[in-house]
Structures are given as C-alpha cells and as structure tokens.
Amino acid sequence: MTDTSPTAALSIVSDKSTNACWSCGSMRAAHFCQSCGTVQPATPVDYFQFFGLDRNLQLDLAALERDFYALSRKLHPDLHAGDADEQQQWSLEKSSQLNDAYRTLKDPIARTEYLLRLQGVDLDEQSTNATEAARASGTAKKQVVPPDMLEEVFELNMQIEELRMNQKMGASDPDLICQLEEHKASFRQRLASVDKELQAGWLQWDGLLTHSQSGTASDEERKKVIDRLVDILNRRSYIRNLVRDVNDALEAVGA
C-alpha cells in the first residue's frame, strides 16, 4: 500500500470505514463522511445492509422512515449540486440505492420477496420455470389455485363472464352484482387471513435469525420457513388478482 494518489487514498479510507461500520451495525459512515459530510462512493450492499439492518422481516417502519429522511438529507443530489462531477455521480448512485432500498423495505410484500431473493429463491423465474419444469418432466404444471378455493374461483369466473355478457346485451342483474360483492368480501377476508399468516411467517423467520446467530438453526428449518413464505406469497398474489378481477368487473358496470 504505497500508492498515495488521492483516489487510491480515498478508496482505502472508504473501505475501512465501510467495514468498520458494518460490524458495528451503523451504516452512516459508509455513506458519507461523518466529519465533513462528503458522500462516499457507492458499494454493492443489499438493502438491509444499506440501512444497517439485520435481515429481519419485522421492521420498525417509523424508524425506517426517520433513517430514510436523515440519509436523504445527506445523500440527495440536490445537496451536492456544487460538488465535483465525480462526487455528484456518487451522490446520484447512493441516493438511488437509498430510494430503491426504502421503497422495497417499507412495503411488506416487496420486502418479503426481496428477502426470499437474497435467500436464493428465484421468484422471477418461478412461474416460467414451473411451466418449463412441468414440460421437461412431462408432469402437469403445478396448480397454483389453492385447492380450497377451486370451487369459488370457478363460480366467480362464470359470474364475471355472465356480468360481461349482460353488459353487452345492456341487461342488468342486481342479484349477480350482489353475489360478486359477496365474493369480493370473502376474498378480502381471505386476504386478511393470509396477511396474518404472513406476519406469523415473519415471526418465524426472525426467530430463526436470532437462533442462527447463536448457531442453533438448521438449514432444514430455514428451508421450511422459506418454503412457507413462498407459499404464502403465491397464495396472496393469487387472491389479490381475484380481488382485482372482481373490482374491475364491478367497476366496469359502474357498481
């Protein structure tokens, strides 16, 4: 380490502070110098690390918002408009990381999805892969409709179709609309109960995380929780789509 050119020196300093801070849990100094406020170059960190957080799924949203505002006040490009080009670029990179991280973490679903991705679950390719895998193995594609909902979904699709036909013919059927409203209420209820499950899943995951720090959680347990979270998200997305379909159908007839 005899190179003393300014850039090299800078990068060494930032590396040090980055490491030091991750270990103590505070990310502040990794983002900007705590004595002169200069923005540090962006380093590839995950969204949890960016905020100096453990990979917990239960999050203190108020604290996250406070951190987001506080970091924005240091990193946003508007506050570096007079800096050298390179520093402006760093501020742009850092502040986009900050915004991306905050957007993802504050949303419960995006957060869970993101965590699963970090755990190596490929949600992106899940549905594509399911099709491909089914084809390759010659088995039928894994059914995503939760079995206990098959009947209701079938009925719903019929009714939505009927509603559309009615609309085309200019007819209206208050009973039908009433039934759809009932479905909507029932799906909403399911959504609420899935959300409860999700929260329970978070609790499990976070518990596991505490255990794994003391070295007692097995890979098997971890896998089980991950699978459970994936299953909850899939079901949730399915129900969300149903709610959307019913809403769209009802809105289309102005109900």
Place this chain on the structure above:
Amino acid sequence: MSERIVGIDLGTTNSLIAFMEGGTPVVIPGEDGVNLVPSVVALDAANQTIVGNAARKFLIETSDRAIYSVKRLMGRGVEDVHDELKFFPFRLASDLDPGEVIRIHLGEKTFTPPEISAYILRQLKRNAERYFAAPVTKAVITVPAYFNDAQRQATKDAGRIAGLEVLRLVNEPTAAALAYGLDKKKNGIVAVYDFGGGTFDISILKLHDGIFEVIATNGDTHLGGDDIDNLLITIALDEIANEHRLDVRRNGEVVQAVRKAVIDAKILLSSEPSTKLEIELPSGQRYQREITREQFETLIEPVLQRTMAPCKQALKDAGLEADQIEEVVLVGGSTRIPRVRQLVEKLFHRVPHTELNPDEVVALGAAVQASILGGSSEATNNMLLLDITPLSLGIEALGGVVAKIIHRNSTIPASATEHFTTGIDGQTNVAIHVLQGERELAKDCRSLARFDLRGIPPMPAGLPRIEVRLLIDANGILQVSAREQRSGKEAQISVQPSYGLTDDQVETMILESFDYAEQDLEQRQVIEARNEADTILVALAKGRKSPAWSALTESEKREIAEQEQALLEVKDGTDYKKIRSAIDTLNQGTTRLAELMMDTAVTSALKGQSMETVNVGQGPTAPHPIGKAEFE
C-alpha cells in the same frame, strides 16, 4: 458560491424568472416592468427575433411570423403533434423524416421547439442580467410533472441552447408546494392542483420538517386553458361562417383576433356574470355575441371533468381518501375560473389555497429550489425535495409485452438492474427497447430509446450475462449503463432516443390504460399462450430427433402428430383459451416422450455425451429479460 442560480417557469402561455432575495423568492420583471413574459416568439421584417408582449401583435398582424404555446410541441415527433396542429396555425417543415425532431416555420426559416423555447429563455436570462447587472448562467427550470423523458430532455436542451446550465428540472406542482411551504413550517398531506395553459398536473405531497416528499402524481400534458380557448374559438368561427357567410377559418390573422377576443372574454367571465365577444371581420362586418357565465361553464364542463380522473388516480396511488388531504393548493391561470375552484373544493372537501398568485407561484418555487441547490441560504437550508417519476419505465420483452422495471411514483433518483442474454451462438449484439407508460404492450407505450449492446464476447447462446442498469436521475431523465458479467467487459451502448416512433400521447396512454385494460390483458394472454405454444412445438421437434422417439408406439406417434396439428391450427388465432387447451392436450400426449427423453438424457450424460444434443428445449431463443413475478 457566488453566482446566483435563477428559477424559471417556462410556461405554455407565460414564462417567468425568479430568484431568492434574502429569504424570499421574488419574480424579476422585464424591461416593461411586467413579471409575465408571454411565451410568444416572432420574427420581424428584418428577421430579428422578438419575444414576449412585443411579439403578441405579430400573432394578429402576421400570424405566420409568430409562434405561441410551443411547449406543447416539446419532445414530440411529427406523429405526436398531428392532432395538435389542427388548432394551431403552425406550419411544419415539409422535409421531416419520421422520428426526426420536428421543425416549425417562422417566416422563411424553420426551428425546432427547443430552439424556440430557447428564445424565450434567452429573453428571461437577459431580464435577470439587466436586473442583477451580472451574467446569469445557472438555472432551475420547471416542467409539468407529467412530462416524459423526451419532453424533459427537450427542455434541458432548450436551456443549453439559451446558454444556461440547467442544474435541475423541477416538477411544476412540486415547485408550487415549495413556494407555499417556505414560510409554513407545517407537516401534513398536501395536494397541488395545477391547471395551466397547456398542461394539467395533480401531485400529492407529504411535508415533514422541511422535507417535501411527493407520494403520487398524475396528469395530462395536453389539457389546459388552450383547450377551453379552442372550444370558444370553434363556436365563434362556426357562427361567423353561418351568420356572416364568411369562412375565416383559414385566415390566420382573423383566427388570432378571435383567439384574443375569446381569451379576454374567458378572463372576464371569472369575475363578471356575462360578457360580450366583439370581433371586427375583414369584410368590415362585426361579429358580436353575448356569453353568460352559465353558458361558459356548461360549455367547458367536459374539459374540466377531464381533470378529475387523474386526481382520483393520484389519490388511489397514494393510498389516500380525499378526506385525508389536509391542504389543497391551486396553481396555474386556469384555476382562476370559479367553476374550477368549485370542482376542486367538492373533490377534496377543502377550500383551496389561493394566497399566492397562481401565475407566479411556480417560478417562486423554482427560485426556492435554486436556493436549495445553491446551499447558501438560511431560509432553505433545512428544505429538501424528494420527487417521483410520473410514468413507469419498462423494457420490451418477448412478444411485445412490456416488463415494467421502475414503477410510476417511485422516488427519484431510482434505478433498476436487469439481466439479458443472447439467443444465438456467438451473438455479439443485443438490442433493448426501453419504454415509458402504463400500458401492457410496447406498441401502446412511449418509446424512449433503443439500445444496442455491442461488443459481447462470442459465447454459446444463453451464456453471456449482460447486466443493464437503468437509472432515472433527479431530473426524471434516464441514464443507461451495461456490463457483460461473465467476461467483465463493459458493453458499448449506442442510444437512439426515439421521438414519436409510437405516436400515442403519454397522457392518453394512462387514460386509455384504464379503458383498454381488459383488451390489453387479452392481447397479453394471447401472446403468452402463443409463446408457450412455440416452446412446446420446438421441444417436440427436438423430441422427434431424439432416440426416445423411436421408443414410442406408432399409435402414440400418430396421436402426438394429431395434437400437434390441432395446436398449429389454433396457434395464430386470437382465442387464447383454445391455444391453452391445445397446449394442455399436447402436453399430456407427450408426457411419456418427455419421460423417455429424460432417461436418455441421463444415459447419454453418463456416456459423456453433451446434454445439449438431447436438451428438451429452452424455449424461444430471442433475448428477453427475466420476467418479474407479479405480486401486485
């Protein structure tokens, strides 16, 4: 930090320049002492450019030597402005190529919209330089929140042409909020309803100890006072044609005289119960007509109602009910119309703020933002603006479907990383098409740019892993970078911004996206089903060549051939259910083949043979981003 940064409102009808004097933003008047500079550019007989009030008389005397409302043409292609030009007396250059930036005749010369805007900016700059007796080179310029990438880029270009370094583009409604928020150290949810000469925006902000966080925005870049004027002009011209047997619709000067008369009437009707239109006709006759406020309101109601859907969408996107909006701010000249105020009051159940001059508030806010960027003023040192992108950014995926990667209302700067690969062995180029808009299909979104990633090291298909990073900066403008990860090579990118390759107007895209959501979904399902059909057909073709095929009985082979034929017959149709059902049938019919192939694959792998030759198929091999799981 010595040089002043000015704030500029480059408006459709009027433009203003302001700066922060001590702790207060003030508008800098022109030589004539007037704050508003009409956004009109004219060429006099000596081919000198004239801007502002002095240019207005040219509209009436020699209408082919003056241009107004040029903002409506910024960043748009020939295809985009077709409808627009029905109402405006502009002549486009006749030698425009598709996709070229448009040029408009002004006298004998032609200019692009950024050049014309630059004349206005130059005039404002001169006004400020005279006021300060010092050069001005740095500015913040406001744009409608709903401006897309091309429109923003065009505005930035205009600044550059005028000799201004544009430090930041700020959204107009946000700027207005800054002006209002300056002395009100308040926290809470605020809505800004910005109805100007040519554009409409609605923004919802959360104020928090000096941070102005925009949470949702919506709008229509082609909805404003101009549309109200055009309604009145059409009526007047029709009546002149009927009553006086005089068709003056093609007479630019008379049309401008009518335009001036209806604008005067419109303004009067905000304070008077009725007014009179009076226009002198070339025949020496006089067109006279009484208009009551009631008639006026009935006439313009459809235009005003068009502002309601964006408001509701913004509320929905923000996850708020109208009652949760604590303050409403009115911006833009069109909000002087009493009926507009009524509608806003009714929607938000709040009496809107009108303390600041709606014509000036955006420029004042731009000055506040300039002061934040300058970083030297006490008054603004605690203030920070966190704005959002109004439109979703996506990449064209297989089959013309748009994979959205940065959603609308994301705080900017925002970024997204996508991975691409090649479809052909040894392929060294990958083309990527970036779009902006809410519709599901690429053809219905605004094409922003086509990127060509070059210099990918030759590798077998599917092996390169090209990482493309898209970043929307604090101006709402896109930046792109790319890297091939296996070799670590930085891929070269050539950016071709596309003006008007798809001619849908951005705002109609949004509105249509609701009207056409159903149609979109269906088209999408058809495309997806076809893609899936292709995958299975390719896999089947490979299967036929595999040793496993010979293990099937003749009747199995025949059955598969029939099922394949059935799929081929429905594949190009538009009924995705039929395609799906044919796929399922073929899928089931080929189960045993697939099993046999898996067996042979394992055996041949053991023999040291490449898996490649017996691969069951990777599906279509065109480059495509890895699709996102939708959890919306």
